[in-house]
Amino acid sequence: MPNEPIHIAQSKEPIYLLPKMSNRHGLIAGATGTGKTVTLQTLAENFSARGVPVFMADVKGDLAGLSQPGGNNPKVVERAKELKISDFKGEACPVVFWDVFGENGHPVRATISEMGPLLLGRLLELNDTQEGVLNMVFKIADESGLLLLDLKDLRSMLQYVADNADQFKTQYGNVSAASVGAIQRNLLALESQGAGKFFGEPALNLDDLIQIQEGRGVINILAADRLMQQAPKVYATFLLWMLSELFENLPEIGDPEKPKLVFFFDEAHLLFSDIAPAVKQKIEQMVRLIRSKGVGVYFVSQNPL
Secondary structure: OOOOEEEEOOOOOEEEEEEEHHHOOOEEEOOOOOOOOOOOHHHHHHHOOOOOEEEEEOOOOOOHHHHHOOOOOOOHHHHHHHOOOOOOOOOOOOOOEEOOOOOEEEOOOHHHHHHHHHHHHHOOOOOOHHHHHHHHHHHHHHHHHOOOOOOHHHHHHHHHHHOHHHHHHHHHHHOOOOHHHHHHHHHHHHHHOOOHHHOOOOOOOOOHHOOOEEEEEEEEEEOOHHHHHOHHHHHHHHHHHHHHHHHOOOOOOOOOOOEEEEEEEEOHHHHHHOOOOOHHHHHHHHHHHHHHOOOEEEEEOOOOO
């Protein structure tokens, strides 16, 4: 089955997706109740069956069932008959659960240094002047050999730069005390949303997402229902960071016979909400080039425009 076409839909005629074309990306769109989640599940199950690992976020809490074989639901049996599937049998997929809060899955972490000033600036909703100060702080930390692990480290570094502004003025430019204060306030607000649990060590190892068990790709499910409710911007920025890490660390492999990993970005419209030009450019570049690294990106949204 490794390179067998994926049967994704059918009316009068079946519709197939070729595995070797699956890294060309895709869009799953439609209003609530039109079957976006079912489409996502169908694709994930089929990719897994072909030995392709999958990453997806569960924003409604209804994807965990992939880990269990389906029962004899009358509607499912009826649909199988309509599609003339005579050998239908429910099967479980190999699944690993992740959770930023560490409650419904393995904890997932990233360091402040790994996140970088561009994505962090978006997360903190900084203006241009404040982003400039944040970039300066990262630059000073990098040149001083200081690794910023969590929000506490970043607050300490901001305070250090503010206290020694005259020392850095000649080489890096003016450090606005007002900008530092604004960043500190935004950090406190971010921490109150629970984001402090995301930043720190041990950082997520991307190899953990690209696993195969007994010939089947592991489906990685991020429990994101609570994260979406408390901090939707943290959710979108976290997935963008993951995509960025895959882009920067995976080797070039051209166009493989099947993807190395398929990445589903649910509620994708959040990614482009109030987006800065620099972040938009970064997203466009990553999505355009990451297919040559064998990664297929599928955006899922009820608001694709």
